[in-house]
Amino acid sequence: MKKGKKILALVLSAAMALTLLASCGGDSKTPSGSKTPSGSNPSGGNSSSETGRVYWLNFKPELDETAQELAQTYTQKTGVPVQVITAASGTYQQTLTAEMDKSAPPTLFVIGNTAGVADWGDYAIDLTGTAIANELNTDAYNLYDDAGKLVSIGYCYECYGIIVNPDLVEQAGHKMDEIKDFASLKAVVEDIHARAGELGFDAFTSCDMDDSSSWRFTGHMANLEYFYEQKDDPWTECPATITGAYMDNFKNLYDLCINNSLTAPTDLATGGHDAAQEFKDGKAAFTVQGSWEYAGYAEAVPNATMIPYYCGVAGEEKAGLNCGTENCWAVNANVSEADQKATIDFMVWLVSDPDASAKMVEQLGILPYKNAVESSNGFLADAAEYTANGCYVMPWVTNYQPNVDEYRRGLVAALNQYNADQSAGNWENVRTAFVDGWAVQYQNVNG
Amino acid sequence: MKKKISSSNSIRRATRRWGLFFLGPVTAAFIIGFVWPFVQGIWLSLCRFKTIKGAQFIGLDNYAKAFSDVGFRHAFWYTAMFAVVSLVLINVLAFAVAYFLTQGIKGSNLFRTVFFMPNLIGGIVLGYIWSMIFDGILSWWSTSILLESKYGFWGLIILMCWQQIGYMMIIYIAGLQNVPGEMLEAARIDGATRTQTLFKVTIPNVMPSITICMFLSLTNGFKLFDQNLALTGGQPFIIQPGGTTIKTTEMLALNIFNTFNASGGSSQGVAQAKAVIFFVLVAGLGLCQLGYTRKKEVQQ
Numbered sequence: 001m002k003k004g005k006k007i008l009a010l011v012l013s014a015a016m017a018l019t020l021l022a023s024c025g026g027d028s029k030t031p032s033g034s035k036t037p038s039g040s041n042p043s044g045g046n047s048s049s050e051t052g053r054v055y056w057l058n059f060k061p062e063l064d065e066t067a068q069e070l071a072q073t074y075t076q077k078t079g080v081p082v083q084v085i086t087a088a089s090g091t092y093q094q095t096l097t098a099e100m101d102k103s104a105p106p107t108l109f110v111i112g113n114t115a116g117v118a119d120w121g122d123y124a125i126d127l128t129g130t131a132i133a134n135e136l137n138t139d140a141y142n143l144y145d146d147a148g149k150l151v152s153i154g155y156c157y158e159c160y161g162i163i164v165n166p167d168l169v170e171q172a173g174h175k176m177d178e179i180k181d182f183a184s185l186k187a188v189v190e191d192i193h194a195r196a197g198e199l200g201f202d203a204f205t206s207c208d209m210d211d212s213s214s215w216r217f218t219g220h221m222a223n224l225e226y227f228y229e230q231k232d233d234p235w236t237e238c239p240a241t242i243t244g245a246y247m248d249n250f251k252n253l254y255d256l257c258i259n260n261s262l263t264a265p266t267d268l269a270t271g272g273h274d275a276a277q278e279f280k281d282g283k284a285a286f287t288v289q290g291s292w293e294y295a296g297y298a299e300a301v302p303n304a305t306m307i308p309y310y311c312g313v314a315g316e317e318k319a320g321l322n323c324g325t326e327n328c329w330a331v332n333a334n335v336s337e338a339d340q341k342a343t344i345d346f347m348v349w350l351v352s353d354p355d356a357s358a359k360m361v362e363q364l365g366i367l368p369y370k371n372a373v374e375s376s377n378g379f380l381a382d383a384a385e386y387t388a389n390g391c392y393v394m395p396w397v398t399n400y401q402p403n404v405d406e407y408r409r410g411l412v413a414a415l416n417q418y419n420a421d422q423s424a425g426n427w428e429n430v431r432t433a434f435v436d437g438w439a440v441q442y443q444n445v446n447g
Numbered sequence: 448m449k450k451k452i453s454s455s456n457s458i459r460r461a462t463r464r465w466g467l468f469f470l471g472p473v474t475a476a477f478i479i480g481f482v483w484p485f486v487q488g489i490w491l492s493l494c495r496f497k498t499i500k501g502a503q504f505i506g507l508d509n510y511a512k513a514f515s516d517v518g519f520r521h522a523f524w525y526t527a528m529f530a531v532v533s534l535v536l537i538n539v540l541a542f543a544v545a546y547f548l549t550q551g552i553k554g555s556n557l558f559r560t561v562f563f564m565p566n567l568i569g570g571i572v573l574g575y576i577w578s579m580i581f582d583g584i585l586s587w588w589s590t591s592i593l594l595e596s597k598y599g600f601w602g603l604i605i606l607m608c609w610q611q612i613g614y615m616m617i618i619y620i621a622g623l624q625n626v627p628g629e630m631l632e633a634a635r636i637d638g639a640t641r642t643q644t645l646f647k648v649t650i651p652n653v654m655p656s657i658t659i660c661m662f663l664s665l666t667n668g669f670k671l672f673d674q675n676l677a678l679t680g681g682q683p684f685i686i687q688p689g690g691t692t693i694k695t696t697e698m699l700a701l702n703i704f705n706t707f708n709a710s711g712g713s714s715q716g717v718a719q720a721k722a723v724i725f726f727v728l729v730a731g732l733g734l735c736q737l738g739y740t741r742k743k744e745v746q747q
Contacts, residue, residue, distance in 0.1 A: 039590045061559075094708055097715075101498045115710045119497065236694035269682075271589035364707045410692045413593075420594050429686045436690025445711035 019434045051080050052342030056085040057099055059317075062292065064159075066363045070356055074349060080342050090211060096120070105337050107343040109409055111143060111152040112326030113399035114238050115125035115445065118277065120200050121145040123341060124330035127153055132329075135369045141325050152328035155351065156364035158292035159321040159383040160220050161306045162295060168192075168285035182249075182312040186256055192285055193260035204261035205278040205287040209416055210271030215256065216288050217415065218408040222434070224309045225250040226397035238400040240442050243436035248379055249311035251427065257288065258419060263417040279304075291365045291379035298378055306379040308386070308394070320386035321379075324396025327364070396402070403441035410437045459555030492719040493710040495712055502742075509720035512713065520722060521693050522702040523728075529600065529698065533607050537664045538657070541612045545619035546645075559620065563613035574677020577606045587679045597698035606674055617661045622656030623649065647707065654744040662737055672700035681705075699725055 037162040054074075054288040060276075064086040071082035087095035092110065093271035099106050100123065111120050116122075127133045136142075141154025162185075166176050172192045179185050192203040194345050207217065226235075230248040258265040262284055263273055279287040289297075297304045331343050350356050352371040361367055366375040387393055401407050414433035418426040486498070492509055496502035513519055544562060548555040565573070581592040581602050592598045626649055634644045650657070676680075681694030681701060697705070703725060707718035 069709050091709075097498065097708075101500060119712075121709055123498075207646050227455065266589045266591075267582075267586055269593040270578050271584075272579060406705065406709050409680070410684060410686065410690075413692070413694075414686050416591070417683065420590060432686050432690055433684075433692070436688075437686075437692070438690070440690040440692075444709065444714075 006117065016414060019109055025073040033434040040332055043047075050338060052082060052107075052336065052338035052340070053102065053104075054108060054109040054339070054343050054346045055106045056081040056082065056084045056343075056346075057092075057096060057110070058084055059092050059110040059112065060292075060364075061089050062084055063363050066359050070350065070359060074346060078345075079147075080346065082346060086099075090133040093119075100334075105332055105334065107220075107332050107339045108347065109330055109332065110326075110328060112328050113281075113401075113404070114143070115400075115402060117143050117145050118445070120330065121149070121151045123333055124149075124151045125333045126150055127331065130331075130344055132344050132351070135348055135371065136352055136371045141328065142366060143328055147181050150328040154328050154368055155347075156327050156360070156367050157323060157325040157380075158291045158327075158365050159306065159323045159380055160308075161277065161308050161379075162286070163284045163287050163289050163293075163306050163379070165279065165282065165301045166303055166305060167301070168199075168282060169203075172199055172285070175246070179307060180317050182252055182316065185307075185310045188287065189256055189260045197397040201282055202260070202262045202284045203286055204257045205275035205284040206273035207258045207261055207264035207265075207288075208263070208271035208273050208275065209246055209268045209412055209419065213271055213275060214412045214415075215408065216275075217257075217403075218411040219401070220290070220322065221257075221288060221309065222411070223394065223396060223398040224248065224311050224313075225434070226400065226437045227394045228313055229260050229323075230397055235397065235400055238402050238442060241439045242435055246313065246319070247431050247434060249313050251430075253309055253311040254415075255422070257286075258381045265422070268419050269416045291377055291383070292363075294365070294377045294379050295362070304378070306382045309390075320391035320393045321383040322384050322396060326397065326399060334397070334420075367421075378438060393413055401441075402438060405444050406444070407441045487552065488719060489723055490659045492716065492723045494719075495716045497715060499710065505716070509713070509716040510579065510724070512717045513720045513724060516717070516743070517691070518693060518723075519699075519702055519706075521695075522697050522699045525600075525696070526671075526698045528664055529603065530583055533604055533611075533668045533735055534661060534664045536604065537611045537615055538573075538609055540608060541615035541655075541660065542619050544612060545616045545623055546649075548616070549620055549623045558615070566611045568610070570673025573606060574612060574674045577602065577609075577679050593679060596683060596695035599682070601681040601745045603671075603674060603678055603696070606678060607668070607671070611664060615664065618656050618660050619653065622653035626652040643712045646659075651743075658737060658740040658744065661740055662733055665735050665736055666729055669699055669725075669732070671698055672704065677703075718728055 054071075056067065056071070056275070058064060064084070067084045067086070068312055071084045074082050076082065085095075085099070096109055100109075111117055111119075111407060124282070133150065133153060136153060141157055142150055143152045155401050156385075164176070164179075169188065169192075170174060172188075172195065174188045174191070179188055189203040192199065196202040206213075208214070209217075225246045226242070228249065229243060230239075241294065258268065262278055276289070276293065276296065278284050279289075280297065284299070290308070294304075306321055306336070308321055310319065312318055313319075331340055331347075331348060335343075350360055351367050351369040352374060357367060357369070357372040360376045361373050361377075365377045365380045383393075410433040411430070414430040415428075418430050420426075448501055455610055492505060493504055494502035495505045495509075516579045550564075578592060578707065581598065585591055590598070592602050592689065630648050630652070631644060633689055634648050639647065675696070679696040681697030683696070684692040684694050694702075699721075703718050703721045706714055706721060708714075
């Protein structure tokens with residue numbers, strides 16, 4: 001009896017020790033916002049099998065569902081295990097930093113801008129001449145490092161600008177043709193806002209300054225300033241300082257948005273309004289957003305269209321939409337060759353297989369690849385039409401923002417003060433955060 | 448009797464023989480989960496790194512950068528001020544609530560549950576909920592918690608009091624219930640007033656609770672992160688001429704987090720150095736406070 005008890009105690013404690021050790025060595029915690037991995041060998045091991053493994057650290061939460069589905073299909077077809085993990089909105093860098101240190105790091109990840117190239121370029125293979133690079137139909141969205149290594153390649157391109165509900169504009173007694181520049185846009189917007197009570201809708205949707213919305217202004221709208229500043233002498237790398245020569249134009253459009261919207265400027269700091277829903281519900285005729293929202297917007301407003309950021313710059317009648325991407329794939333240099341090959345094969349499949357590329361196109365807009373299916377995204381069609389009519393494209397110069405999160409946080413704080421009290425002094429603060437803040441963050445990164 | 452002695456001896460022998468074996472799992476967990484990351488953390492604070500595998504030793508540069516960071520120094524004083532104010536308020540209020548709820552008033556069990564409940568809600572959620580509450584009120588004056596440092600400070604104090612008072616209250620209630628009845632009775636017979644009984648009998652007897660509550664609220668105050676991130680995220684900023692910013696409501700933990708996630712090759716190392724400084728600070732203060740309040744404890 002006594003012996004039996006002893007043995008039982010021994011077995012139990014051994015089991016406990018084993019469980020503990022097993023849990024320590026087991027699969028590590030998945031990052032927030034991630035979904036369960038798909039594939040027969042989700043944790044992937046350390047690139048063991050000959051077929052290699054694919055671990056895609058996805059950057060776009062809205063793509064997650066499609067990416068999981070595609071991963072599963074690919075695994076069923078080829079037997080190659082594909083794991084997709086999606087970083088929660090705004091946490092990509094943190095998730096990437098954590099995941100890159102693991103024994104089975106991502107094989108496919110995103111390096112979307114020049115700051116990313118500086119930070120992660122060493123971790124990426126040179127994609128020049130690879131099967132996926134040969135599928136591309138343009139070099140416009142690729143990112144190279146200083147040595148000319150092709151660090152990452154664009155897998156979709158997008159556009160942003162001012163999205164308009166033409167029905168509401170007409171209901172207010174105006175025509176879309178009227179809007180040709182800032183003065184005409186201002187006239188329409190201010191008229192709608194002044195008669196909002198009578199019309200039952202306002203001009204702009206809410207311009208919240210919380211994390212879920214502020215990037216529409218500090219990232220997207222700020223692009224107009226950078227774009228015009230470098231238009232005659234395009235930047236090829238992040239400049240150490242900027243002049244802010246077009247700050248007044250940024251102010252023009254920004255003021256127009258916040259002062260003619262559903263929510264008073266003083267109530268924007270903590271947010272809590274849903275601009276997308278306001279637009280879909282027909283509560284406002286204008287909103288600032290991008291082509292990735294097309295599917296949702298077109299469902300509610302089928303003839304929604306996108307117009308450029310008119311801001312009072314001379315010759316802006318010829319402006320087009322802001323086109324570019326931050327969605328650029330890089331392949332990890334620190335995984336086995338089998339993994340790299342499996343990853344590139346998977347990428348090629350995503351952009352060339354008719355079904356897979358159709359799903360990608362549906363979510364992402366246009367894929368710049370020879371064999372991808374055509375996009376039906378209306379906003380991207382608007383962008384193409386502007387270009388076809390001889391208008392200039394406004395590329396995403398905003399991608400050069402140094403130490404981007406910190407820089408934008410400074411801008412948001414300054415804009416909050418300005419929204420509460422639109423004094424000249426507070427605008428000076430915005431200018432300081434915009435122009436001098438750039439130099440400070442450049443120094444923080446490069447100094 | 449003889450049998451008893453021999454059985455206790457055999458237990459002792461067995462403990463000696465198997466003690467290490469049973470301690471093994473816990474020791475292993477402690478080393479894997481705490482000691483090793485801690486040692487690695489100190490090592491990394493002396494390195495420049497993006498990922499741990501690629502760390503390069505650079506000496507004390509990170510510490511020099513951490514100490515010269517104006518934002519970090521501001522965060523230190525701001526955190527210290529917050530920790531002191533929250534420590535006093537949380538403990539005074541929690542003790543007061545515990546005191547009243549041990550006076551035998553009707554429905555005290557319900558009150559205890561209600562007061563404890565805020566502690567069950569996560570910090571991030573609380574931060575966002577309270578930011579809406581504060582803004583709902585402040586919008587009457589066309590302002591926001593993100594626009595004035597003092598609103599941010601007191602907002603965070605209110606939030607933390609609301610969340611922590613219930614938890615500390617439970618510890619104080621346990622302490623108050625352990626005050627010997629005969630001592631209170633003796634005080635009453637000796638003619639002590641309620642105030643005298645409170646300060647001369649009750650409080651000295653609950654000193655162990657006060658020690659632990661003060662330790663918890665001091666270290667919680669210093670380590671506060673989620674609520675700070677969700678409530679103000681450091682706003683408002685002072686935009687200084689030249690473009691540098693001081694985040695007026697950013698506390699130490701948030702400052703370290705933001706430093707770690709900034710771009711640039713050296714930011715992770717600097718953040719790691721700040722984290723080591725932060726640890727030394729919190730551990731030092733916590734131990735000093737423990738030592739001081741322990742001295743005031745009385746033996747029953």
